């Protein structure tokens with residue numbers, strides 16, 4: 001099956017060790033899996049099991065201590081900081097639990113920021129950002145600053161920002177962690193729509209209800225994959 | 235340009251802080267430029283005034299402070315001997331001055347009568363008539379060239395006074411020339427007397443003991459002025475019995491110019507020192523506030539990096555912020571410095587010297603520009619570099 005669908009992600013034996021003085025903390029102890037293009041995967045596991053660490057490695061924000069990582073066919077485990085930034089810019093979109101929007105900057109400019117770093121000229125930038133905002137249902141909030149938006153709206157802006165460079169993979173670490181259940185449902189519906197249009201999505205969640213939106217759940221414990229398959233309900 | 239837009243927003247979001255940070259630059263650049271404006275207008279005033287002074291002659295006089303001052307006094311015979319024996323000397327002219335009530339009818343005022351030759355010490359232009367001719371000198375005629383000031387006093391009704399007579403003591407002089415008003419103020423007046431008469435006439439009428447005191451020598455080759463001055467002083471000592479204690483001094487235009495330029499040189503060094511100190515102090519302020527800014531915005535930097543900003547792009551953002559801060563500071567300093575310089579120039583220097591110096595725009599702009607660039611490079615680079623080097627994960631985790 002791997003040979004039929006092109007792989008978005010291919011991690012083999014990835015480990016991550018944090019040095020805490022003389023003590024070594026192994027956050028990931030050899031993780032191996034592949035994710036095909038168009039898949040919608042949830043990563044679950046108890047607190048401290050290494051979910052965020054894995055997401056940071058997948059998101060090229062951090063480097064694995066050992067193991068190999070192919071993103072969209074490119075080996076990213078040996079790249080320098082600037083090449084990693086380039087990968088984050090063009091191939092990855094990251095959504096955070098705390099939204100992480102630029103505070104004094106309106107929604108449109110927040111969404112347009114990755115395009116600026118990609119060197120897209122101003123007019124095109126604004127048009128593309130406006131289009132992306134409309135796609136997450138916030139076309140009429142372009143000039144609002146983050147503090148003039150609700151939590152759910154802020155997360156939509158963050159999702160629009162993550163998608164504006166048309167990345168190969170959308171990564172979300174507990175994207176609904178700061179939202180109430182109704183707003184969570186709206187965000188999950190948005191993810192489902194995006195996946196239906198072919199977007200590869202990996203999200204971390206504590207919440208089985210949220211994770212059940214995915215087609216596949218990878219469960220971690222103590223830095224290892226303990227199960228990998230479709231949600232129990234299906 | 236998004237960097238500029240964002241930097242502006244940050245600076246204006248922290249108005250008070252930005253302004254306080256700029257104070258050092260404002261004061262430093264303001265002071266340097268104000269002093270620079272004043273220095274250049276004063277230099278212009280002085281050099282402009284010296285411009286009319288003859289550059290082919292020098293004055294020699296006994297040192298004022300010496301035991302044998304009397305013995306050292308230059309005699310008419312000394313001048314003749316030097317004219318004959320010292321090479322490069324064209325003419326020797328005794329100096330001196332006689333105070334008289336000078337009269338033209340009932341218009342009168344006290345003036346110094348001073349000797350001069352056909353090659354005058356003060357080369358300023360004439361309003362009427364002519365200078366002394368070599369015939370005036372050779373025949374010791376009773377003629378006078380008068381200053382504009384004395385012309386106004388003695389001929390209050392104006393008009394061309396040449397050919398008319400003025401009286402001083404028992405002598406009558408025919409006015410042959412009137413100097414134009416000194417265009418550059420007071421300094422000129424010191425080089426030219428109010429009433430000048432041919433030096434031969436002066437000697438005949440007023441020097442009865444054969445002692446001139448001081449003398450002016452016109453040289454053939456101005457480039458050998460220094461050597462000639464030394465030779466003259468040596469000859470004077472020899473003529474006066476080679477007394478050990480005898481001392482003479484000389485003045486010429488290039489000496490005066492050098493002296494004045496020396497003063498401005500010292501001023502330039504002082505300005506440079508003020509500049510350097512304020513540059514460092516202001517720079518440390520800029521660096522401090524930029525480091526604060528980087529720390530405050532660690533999370534923001536983390537977000538930008540997570541989105542995909544390269545190091546250079548983060549560096550550029552903070553660098554431009556520092557540049558803008560410095561640019562604003564130096565710009566305000568430039569405006570204040572030029573204003574202070576202009577005001578003092580208008581209301582003090584022009585009043586006193588009569589010389590209108592142009593504002594040194596280009597130099598001032600260069601100074602402000604150089605300050606901006608140097609402070610930004612020296613003190614803005616490190617904070618920007620720190621921002622660019624931040625690890626995205628750690629920056630995102632920063633509270």
Ligand SMILES: Nc1ncnc2c1ncn2[C@@H]1O[C@H](COP(=O)(O)OP(=O)(O)OP(=O)(O)O)[C@@H](O)[C@H]1O
Pocket residue numbers: 018019020025026027045046047048049050051052053054
């Ligand atoms: N920067 C770090 N330095 C040292 N140890 C770390 C660091 N980051 C994470 N760890 C450790 O690595 C392990 C995995 O952490 P991680 O944040 O990936 O867990 P998580 O699954 O995301 O937990 P949670 O559900 O609470 O977010 C933990 O034991 C944690 O203490």
Ligand SMILES: [Mg+2]
Pocket residue numbers: 051052053
């Ligand atoms: Mg986590």
